[in-house]
Amino acid sequence: MLAPHLKQKVDKLWNKFWTAGITNPLVAIEQITYLLFLKRLEGLDEERIIKNKNSIYDPQYYEKGDECRWSYIKQQSNDIQHLIDVVFPWLRQLESIMEKADTNGSDLSTIGGRMSDAYFQLDPGKGAILADAVKLIDELFGHVEASSVSDDIMGDTFEYLLSEISSAGKNGQFRTPRHIIRTLVEILDPQPGMRIIDPAAGTGGFLFSAMNHILKNNTAEESLKIEWDGTPHRADGAGLVEDFDEVFNGLNYVGIDNDRTMVRIGWMNMILHGVTNPQIHQRDSLGKRKEDDKTKHLIASETYDCVLANPPFTGSVDKEDLERTLFPAAGASGKKASLAITNKSELLFVWLMLDLLKVGGRCTVIVPEGVLFGNTDAHASLRRELLTEHLVEVVISLPAGAFQPYTGVKTSILVFQKETAKAHAREWNTNNPPRTQNVWFYEVEEEAYTLDAKRNERKGQNNDLWDVIKKFKNRYENNFDELVYFQPQYFTERWRFVDKQAMSVFADVKELQHWKDRVAGIHELFGLPVDPVQARELIEATQAKLIKKLVGNILKSATPDISEKMSSKNVADKKKEAKKALNMGAKKVRSLCFAKGIKNLFDQEEVLGWQLYQNMFKETLETETELNLQEIIKGKKSSPSKSSEDEFKKQIKTIAKEFAKLDGYDVMLRTIDVQKNEDGIKETKCWSAPVRVYAQNDEWESEDGQLKGSHDENNKIRPEYVESLELYDKKGKLKEALLDPDCIEAHNWKLSAGQYKPFSFETIKSDKSVAEMISELKKREQQIIEGLDTLLDIVEAR
Secondary structure, X not given: OOOHHHHHHHHHHHHHHHHOOOOOHHHHHHHHHHHHHHHHHHHHHHHHHHOOOOOXXXXXXXXXXXXXXXXXXXXXXXXXXXXXXXXXXXXXXXXXXXXXXXXXXXXXXXXXXXHOOOOOOOOOOOHHHHHHHHHHHHHHOOOOOOOOOOOHHHHHHHHXXXXXXOOOOOOOOOOOOHHHHHHHHHHHOOOOOOOEEEOOOOOOHHHXXXXXXXXXXXXXXXXXXXXXXXXXXXXXXXXXXOOHHHHOEHHHEEEEEOOHHHHHHHHHHHHHOOOEOOEEEEOXXXXXXXXXXXXXXHHOOOOEEEEEEOOOOOOXXXXXXXXXXXXXXXXXXXXXXXXXXXXXXXXXXXXXXXXXXXEEEEEEEEEEHHHHHOXXXXXXXXXXXXXXXXXXXXXXXXXXXXXXXXXXXXXXXXXXXXXXXXXXOOXXXXXXXXXXXXXXXXXXXXXXXXXOOOOOEOOOOOOHHHHHHHHHHOOOOOOOOOOOOEEOOEEEEEEEEOOHHHHHHOOOOOHHHHOOOOEEEHHHHHOOOOOHHHHHHHHHHHHXXXXXXXXXXXXXXXXXXXXHHOOOOOHHHHHHHHHHHHHHHHHHHHHHHOOHHHHOOOOOOOOHHHHHHHHHHHHHHHHHHHHHHHHHHOOOOOOOOOOOHHHHHHHXXXXXXXXXXXXXXXXXXXXXXXXXXXXXXXXXXXXXXXXXXXXXXOOOEOOOOOOEOOEOOOOOEOHHHHHOOOOEOXXXXXXXXXXXXXXXXXXXXXXXXXXXXXXXXXXXXXXXXXXXXXXXXXXXXXXXXXXHHHHHHHHHHO
């Protein structure tokens, strides 16, 4: 979780570009990405110089190259014209500059082409806004120039920046929710060194999530932190030895997108998550592969272990532009033989993914529900190919609001493994058994966020995604119980960023050295309880007596011998004089306890400790003032404190430092393991459906008359019966009554989860009588008939 004050800075950065007239979120992020890229370049160039290589800022390559450094841009941060006239022309020429500077093989060798059409769009008259933006970027991404850019904070900051995208508005693009991406990655379970591709990469979420998954699975449990929604932290991959470098090798992460802006954003996202030389490129994944195409090797057939994607849902493409060899033909002869069977992108992308996978490779992809039950030849052909020639592992039905506010389209997660090589694709004989024997389904009803357009967080509540991951991995166990429900436990920690200020205040705490420039829990830094409430109670309990004594002593030091001086006065006068003296004492307490030097001991951004400290001193001061007042009126003598003001200050500083340990922000986490929920569930959320089941035919006899009935005494299908059948007619239509009507093949290979959901009496339990329910059903039937009649009238009137 990003610290609240960092989120506020990101929001400010957004607002700067918004007020400057850049209201398209993608354009704003692109402009920010340009500035981040310029900041990163200077760090890379410094590394080159250490290796005795030429600087890309050398005037011999570009006259004003030295003025394109980030350090120079910061000095001229309000000069937009400088960016437009000097920096961005240099940036557009960077590829040729690198060639002159002999940068082949460096970190810069694959960067230049991405910026060849880069333009800065901020109005030249908005210099003050640029200055603020440059300052914010420098603060938010303070270490982006360094090679150790895998720090959680920078990656999380950029991800939060991307989360501000409300809708891309082009070609069905939008940012896939990260908790759903993590579910796909968990199911796919990529391993170190595997080659992974997202052919509709967008902002790169699937790719960096795959990398984080590998690191997480190779991190000691005692080090790992998992947020309530599954976001991993401190995934250091320390368990990796030989394969560690492979995790950050950009050649293992390939992203393709048709949108130039998305490519730049996705590339920077991978860079900020520590990937070196990420292969994020612009091209049409579905388009023709030309001989001179420098990126065609990235989408070569059968070269990837894993494919992850959320391709455009409702796009259509020109069949003439497609790479024909990837898809089934529209017909057997004539022009149709040279055209693909469909122009629907959601179908074409799945065929593309099959092509990209090695045999044995696996894919998790989000598809609109129509892919799973559509009736066109293309829909049925795709499903038949997946089920008969490959292994469809699972279909996870997502709730309709999962992609709000971008789209209300109902979607599912489709998971499959490639089992037939491209050379033998679409050669399946109808009488051969399908390679997929059973498909496992899961129907998600509740997940991490509400299902309306607001998508509010549901922290600590039931989340079916945890259950589906656990059950998917254990679906073949003999004792598998569908009514068990698995959930993690949730708990809260308080985190803080260990910056220079913290290091200075707590210079005596050795543990802080280990966490310098990182985020840690206050229990890790100071030995406090993990629960922030218990930590606060402990600090308040240990400091209460000290504060009481300190405040009392300061008050007494301000009112020495006051009781003796007022011995002859009446009660009213005593009270008046005593209040006056005590007010002076209270003023001294406030001046000492709330001094600027004391406030500076506290975190200046996350000020929970400062607030508690102030409240406790104010409450104690009020109580002690009243107590002293009553003692003075009663004439009770008190011994004035012998402590000096310097000693008071020392005591105050000690107390303040204890409260300063509570500064930070609360983060809800989850346990790594999931446990059985005590209540379980009343209705199963998962089930399995067979692909092919032969219908019972008791009348069948073998030619020699020795065998009768399609099934033997153990109710198993006889091979002889199968051999005697022709399941499909010459037109490819399934013959009636040969297959069980409930199997997937009998349903035209449809894979919609609800189609095979087991009947449950739990779903129809009601307080109504049977007669009332039948009456209600008849009313609904009549409403449906009337609706169909209206629809028919509309159709016939056209």
